[in-house]
Amino acid sequence: MNEYQYDYQTVKGFIVSCLFWGVIGLVIGLLISIQLWNSDFNFGEYLSFGRLRTFHTNVLAYGLGIGAEFGIFYYLVIRLTKRPLLFPKLARFHLWLFNVGITLAAWTLLMGYSQNLEYAEFEWPIDIAVVILWVIFAINVMGTIFKRKEEEMYISLWYIIATVVTVAILYIVNNLSIPATLFKSYHLFAGVNSANVEWWYGHNAVGFLFTTPILAMFYYFLPKSTGLPIYSHRLSIISFWSLIFAYLWTGAHHLVYTPLPDWIQTLGIAFTLFLIAPSWGSVVNGYFTVESDWSVMKNKYLTKFFIAGITFYGLQTIQGPSQGIRVISSLIHYTDWVPGHVHMGTMGWVTMVICASIYYIIPHIYKTEIYSVKLANIHFWIVLIGQLMFSITMWITGIQQGAMWKMTNPDGSLKYTFIETVTANYPYWQMRTIAGVIFVVGMLFFLYNIFMTIQKGKKELAAKLAAANA
Amino acid sequence: MSDNKNSIYSKALLFTLVATITVLIGTFVTMFYPMMRAEMHPKLENLQPFTPLQLAGRDIYMREGCMNCHTQTVRPLKADVLRYGDYSKAGEFYYDRPHLWGSKRTGPDLARVGGKYPDDWHYQHMANPQAFYEKSNMPKYAFLANKKINIEQTVAGLKVLGIPYKPEDIEALKSKTEMDAIVAYLQQLGTAVSKKQVVLVDEKSVEEKSPLSGKADAVAEGKRLYQLECVGCHGKNAEGNIGPAFADTGRSEKELFVLIANGLEGAMPGYANQFTREKIWDLVEYVKSFKKQ
Numbered sequence: 190m191n192e193y194q195y196d197y198q199t200v201k202g203f204i205v206s207c208l209f210w211g212v213i214g215l216v217i218g219l220l221i222s223i224q225l226w227n228s229d230f231n232f233g234e235y236l237s238f239g240r241l242r243t244f245h246t247n248v249l250a251y252g253l254g255i256g257a258e259f260g261i262f263y264y265l266v267i268r269l270t271k272r273p274l275l276f277p278k279l280a281r282f283h284l285w286l287f288n289v290g291i292t293l294a295a296w297t298l299l300m301g302y303s304q305n306l307e308y309a310e311f312e313w314p315i316d317i318a319v320v321i322l323w324v325i326f327a328i329n330v331m332g333t334i335f336k337r338k339e340e341e342m343y344i345s346l347w348y349i350i351a352t353v354v355t356v357a358i359l360y361i362v363n364n365l366s367i368p369a370t371l372f373k374s375y376h377l378f379a380g381v382n383s384a385n386v387e388w389w390y391g392h393n394a395v396g397f398l399f400t401t402p403i404l405a406m407f408y409y410f411l412p413k414s415t416g417l418p419i420y421s422h423r424l425s426i427i428s429f430w431s432l433i434f435a436y437l438w439t440g441a442h443h444l445v446y447t448p449l450p451d452w453i454q455t456l457g458i459a460f461t462l463f464l465i466a467p468s469w470g471s472v473v474n475g476y477f478t479v480e481s482d483w484s485v486m487k488n489k490y491l492t493k494f495f496i497a498g499i500t501f502y503g504l505q506t507i508q509g510p511s512q513g514i515r516v517i518s519s520l521i522h523y524t525d526w527v528p529g530h531v532h533m534g535t536m537g538w539v540t541m542v543i544c545a546s547i548y549y550i551i552p553h554i555y556k557t558e559i560y561s562v563k564l565a566n567i568h569f570w571i572v573l574i575g576q577l578m579f580s581i582t583m584w585i586t587g588i589q590q591g592a593m594w595k596m597t598n599p600d601g602s603l604k605y606t607f608i609e610t611v612t613a614n615y616p617y618w619q620m621r622t623i624a625g626v627i628f629v630v631g632m633l634f635f636l637y638n639i640f641m642t643i644q645k646g647k648k649e650l651a652a653k654l655a656a657a658n659a
Numbered sequence: 660m661s662d663n664k665n666s667i668y669s670k671a672l673l674f675t676l677v678a679t680i681t682v683l684i685g686t687f688v689t690m691f692y693p694m695m696r697a698e699m700h701p702k703l704e705n706l707q708p709f710t711p712l713q714l715a716g717r718d719i720y721m722r723e724g725c726m727n728c729h730t731q732t733v734r735p736l737k738a739d740v741l742r743y744g745d746y747s748k749a750g751e752f753y754y755d756r757p758h759l760w761g762s763k764r765t766g767p768d769l770a771r772v773g774g775k776y777p778d779d780w781h782y783q784h785m786a787n788p789q790a791f792y793e794k795s796n797m798p799k800y801a802f803l804a805n806k807k808i809n810i811e812q813t814v815a816g817l818k819v820l821g822i823p824y825k826p827e828d829i830e831a832l833k834s835k836t837e838m839d840a841i842v843a844y845l846q847q848l849g850t851a852v853s854k855k856q857v858v859l860v861d862e863k864s865v866e867e868k869s870p871l872s873g874k875a876d877a878v879a880e881g882k883r884l885y886q887l888e889c890v891g892c893h894g895k896n897a898e899g900n901i902g903p904a905f906a907d908t909g910r911s912e913k914e915l916f917v918l919i920a921n922g923l924e925g926a927m928p929g930y931a932n933q934f935t936r937e938k939i940w941d942l943v944e945y946v947k948s949f950k951k952q
Contacts, residue, residue: 384757446735447732453693603741
């Protein structure tokens, strides 16, 4: 056994930070869900839907999602390389810069400084800060991997390397812009080309911020929390390479039926369908890992988080490709089906696995047990109900919306005016707000449990020290 | 595994290189390669660069995040073309940095909104959308009318985008509000493609007199449709606003039908694309009900 003095301060810092940003992003999510069915909840220019929706997606993607990834990756890397981080002080600086960066970024979005590129809204000064942040992270993580003590790199490290490299390429290329003032720039790319670059980025940001990093966590924490080895190493290899190869071809499925040249659309759709295979490679690998002993579902409370998570990943990667097909796209594109799809991924897969990873890490760092398994189980079931209710209501109303847009009378005129297709969503949007509240309540159980575990760990350490001194 | 030492999974640098090349293949074929082709940079012949006022409006459109709810691309699908007009052409977006096609239609598509309504419609609708559609979920943008255009930013934008402008254009911006700018931007959207009404009713096919004459149901249905679509311009009780009051239309029943069906260029959109003939006659009956008094 290694008895290095691992520095977990940065890991803790990122976990606490990501939870903080998570709460803010979720609360704003609730507010914008209300704004959709009652415009009176738009409060002046800074708190209107147009700015807050961008705030919601960015604070959760960058604050909660990437914040958690930074923290958990620092943990994974030192465990899997069997050595401390190469530059612990740089990591500490990274943590502070991250929080300052998200604070500034969130402020600029409320001010309306936005590039209007989805998931790349930050204006150019923030973009530069993000790149610096990522380079600092990359130097530390890659450096530690290069100087590792464990010869063979475990699956999670493959996914971490792919994430570090690909996000850098994506982010830099798509954010190339011509600054006009400190807070205003124009995309280097124009029109059709701008759209193609943006969705090459947009889709792969999902791939390399919400798929590969989460798979890195999944492949490490599933065996750790169940005590069962990954079912097939060969399947992991095939899934990994085919996933990172195919992902980059698929961005154009976001641009079906737009003026983008047809061949790019078709290529995007074809590779999107292919992507089912590597995605399900990991799903099958997860299931068969637990297949050897299903009792862990009952005995080890974290197992169900990972199995539910990988199940939603599996559903997501079937639903996503089917949405790319032209005939289905023509019905559901631009409707609320899509937020339903996105939230199955973010709430059911990403958040589920991140929470489970944090449940594993925090007691481990504080050398204690989880405060309450019962509360963790309550958290699991509440977020599961909230998420299912959210996605299912959105799918129903999305199909209704798409159908109402299309329906025609026998004489060929449209059956519904636009406003009729909007107000028909209201009951479903109200249900979605309720679903959101349920989900947030579940997350509060999680926060409380983590907070109490930290307190418990600190108390136990104090007691041990007191006993040693006595 | 027996040959751990020689496997790529034991060589971090090699692994990183191979992974990088793997992700660059699709990137090259679907993103970099198209960029080098002319088909990605088309321009319609009569497409004009933004005027200073329109560019200021576009900047405001971006600042307010309008793209979160409005798309700017009409798909080549029957229902899309019926509702919004001619499908979007690649050459219409030459000056769009970035594109604003969007991904969600919480509100309607705006690719062909230019010239669909008179300016007054936009001024009033931006300030209070609920006066037009009672249950609309669009936020109110009345504050735009109280804000002066950020001229410094607009000029900087014109310069970096290489859009030609005259000093008097900039001078003119001084008296304009942000509301003027966003309306100017909206009114040019999609106008590079010559406007054509997708559905036009042939006047010759329209009866001289309403076939629903005297039917109470028709007036009631007409009133419902009126409340849904027409109150913004003609007033809650048809007292008139942007459009005229109904008490003094002075048009024949046939003329009313053709007007509602085909619209009036630049003043009123036609409704033949989304109302059946029966519904249009219902509306005519409702309009007629004001005459009797």
